[in-house]
Amino acid sequence: MNNILWISGGRVIDPANQRDAIGDVYAIDGQLVSELTEAQKQAATKVDATGLVVAPGLVDIHVHFRYPGQTQKEDIRSGTEAAAAGGFTSVVCMPNTSPVCDNAGTIQRIMDKVQREAVIRVYPTGCLTLGMQGEALAPTGQLKEAGVVAMTDDGRCVQSNEIMRRSVEYAKMFGLTIMDHCQDSSLTKGAMMNEGEWSLRLGLPGWPKAAEDIIVARNVILADITGAHIHMQHVSSGRSVEILRRAKERGISVTGEASPHHIEFTEAELVDYDTAFKMNPPLRTEADREALIQGLCDGTLDCIATDHAPHTPTEKDTEFDAAPFGVIGLENSLASTLGTLYHSKRLCLSEVIALMTHKGAEICQLDAGTLSEGAAADICLFDPDEVWTVDPEKFYSKSRNCPWNGRSLKGKVKATYVAGKQVFDGVSITA
């Protein structure tokens, strides 16, 4: 007997296929099909999606699941449950684990764990350089064979222009995207928050936007001369958006992501030294926030990525200086992004869904983020208007470092399906 799924009556939004209409979605044995026979309909598991949006499962190309080595913060099970509860069906994990992902063995170890414990699809990335030290190339080809979908030293931007140039050139041979956390670390020694009015008021060492802009500009130049594709992670500076805009106009192969927190919050949130707002790159000014949104609206920035970065409550419960950088966002990012981009009338629903599905998938060449016939039946059902209050204590993530804590958001995930199988029912993980 085939496993047949019939989701009926919802507003089906599949941006990759320009579909936005009330309709039905069908899947047989985990694959989307365009129609069912009467007999198949009789046998199908029928889900009534009336009043809900039926979208491709969300895709996040920037998460930290902390396995191996830091599983007190998160692990494959808790991280994928958090993702499923947030409507995500595919995520790309960063390689700054312990040990770091600079060898095929560590990738294999992650894949084994994913096979056993993940409730959604997890794609690993490999380090650009050995030990993420920025000094020598990691075995890119072997990492590719082991299954990585991109190369990055996320969190430790390669400072040497020579090493960056060679690693970009080398990764291109394997068709791998380079993802770069753009930060000139000579400009950010000891830095804690955006350099500006608030860092001066709060007496916290400032983190100039130039630290990001300089590396974005470098990467544009390297992408231009090598022809490789470089993706800028969590762009936070308005000037970086402008640099990318001009690079794209000239046809250079660069892309950029924005995180839900950078498009919603500004540095002013740090007024009481709340470590839940301490992240890298830091929250910037209102002008930067607006520039990021503008970049998402005009296509300069390609996708939303959460940079889900779990740290334990104990680690974050400390003086501001001592707390680690990073915030979590998987379980509320659909709602918060809808608030920032859709409910605020900056983008239509289909455009927001595109930013959270196929656009990110294309950057890492993932076969995900669409409701195309024959694609995997990875589906997210959500109510764009349901209001709920963020309570990190109820999160599936092991960590609680969520800047949306206590905020009221509009947009609730009602079910998540991976390969036609329900993994989240709107309340609980069902996988």
Add this chain to the structure above:
Amino acid sequence: MEADDKKQPYLNGRTIVNLFLEPSTRTRLAFEVAASRLSADTITVTGDASSLTKGETLRDTAQNMAALKADMIIMRHSASGAPNYLSKVVDIPVINAGDGSHAHPTQALLDSFTLLEKFGRLDGKKITILGDILFSRVARSNMICLQKLGAEVTIAGPSTLVPTGFQAMGVKVCHNLREALQDADAVMLLRIQHERQASTHFPSLGEYTSMFGLNKKRAEWLKPDAIIMHPGPINRGVEIDSEVADSDRSVILQQVTNGIVVRMAVLHLCHCFHKNIPIELPA
């Protein structure tokens, strides 16, 4: 109330913890003297003598002090915002005795007290704060306090230590020493904070002294009745020459003395507010 009045009974039987996690002489002693004048029992804990060196968190250290029935914590800490954090962790008053580059509120109060003693009112008075503003908690607290009292504040010094972004706090930013000094009713000097500073902000202490140090010749640019202040510690021969520091127009030691009475007031008022006690003032 003069600082040499007899001991006051207001905090009799109260225990005050001086949690000084960063070196301090003046502020710590002044708080100890102030607490003692108010009849409180004072315990001073310094960074290297605390369990923080054994890996205990600030939360645990402070909660243990509260469990030992401390009535108030006075804290000096190297991290900006540490008192904001601590005040959420314990339910007794936390008094900020200086946090990182952020704030030093009792210093600003005693500086204002000293200026008020001299000028009566501060409306329209021009106060210049000269030196390492970027890393200075004293400068930040004074910018807020002095402007609240109606003074016009100019901050001055090298451009890398006196960024123009401070204009957002309502002050005038000046990188020309003569301009900063000539109209001032008071100039407040600050030490160059070697311990906080990245070494990249200016060439050398020698260069600083030659460009911004207050020597006798430059002190003549000041108005005749302008006063010279410094929160200490002084680095003689760096930001200020001895003959200026020790001159008649210097009120540096008066500032220290005023620190006692101002801190007595802070301790007394915090205690009263916390315990909801009507505020008694001496006859």
